[in-house]
Amino acid sequence: MPEFVEVEAYANTVRPVIGRAISGIDIRDERLLRRADEGFEVEASHVYGVLGGAVVEAVRRIGKLLLVDLSGEHTMALTFGLRGWLMLDGEIARADGTRRRREAQAEHVRLAIEFDGGHRLVLEDLLRLATLEIDVDETRLGTDILAIDKTEFRELLSRSRATIKGLLMDQRRIAGIGNLIADEILYQGKVDPRRTASDIEGEDLDHLWTGLRTTRERVLERNGSHQGVLIQSGSRERGESCPRCDVEIARVKVGGRTTYFCPEHQR
DNA sequence: ATTGTGGCCTGCCCGC
């Protein structure tokens, strides 16, 4: 599920508890903490110590990372893997702030946090790929996709020998782009995903930048990383054809990810 | 150092 636009929605999900204190924590699956350098027992107690009684002061998003700033100068950081999401009191927010109810699935709940006033925040995660960390190094992430400008984008490209798709998905360079949005940016930007980043200049770069801007606006307006033209037209599938060119969409591996693109108009 | 690959984990879908 989650690329930047979904995590934006998760941030909106959490925001109603800003100003509330945490009254209970239930870590159902300690694998949530698996990135800890120390053993699970030690790390879990640290998490309980930091969260217990703390007041939520702010909720931020950088790329696909959700950051909850707490009283006591600590920050809880959540990632959601492929199939993770948050609900508050049985509701999930969209990127535009509207909310909808969602049925909880108890077997997939990995974390539950209670707040004063009776609010309950739940993290569900089908694949157990979500993580919780305290006080992560935020500088490991690049500029957020919504904040990057063309000057920085051009600069990033010119300095990288990676494939353009690999660069787009490299969270240390640009934070927030996943496999689907990368494919859509390249589709809109008319660039072959396998090209070397630093080779993209001039008109090609203009097109790609337009593709990035178009895509980030579109998925935000429509509330989902799966709202790109390539997917919505049904073309991001084996054997389907490009809605613009009517040639068969190509399917290749780039940067370890399955990649769909139009061999006709993406050059 | 940078870039690319394999594997984690579970659930689902497709083809036999």
Added chain:
DNA sequence: TGCGGGCAGGCCACAA
């Protein structure tokens, strides 16, 4: 229907 293989929008450790 039942079963095995392939695959999933993320991320990390590791190899070249």
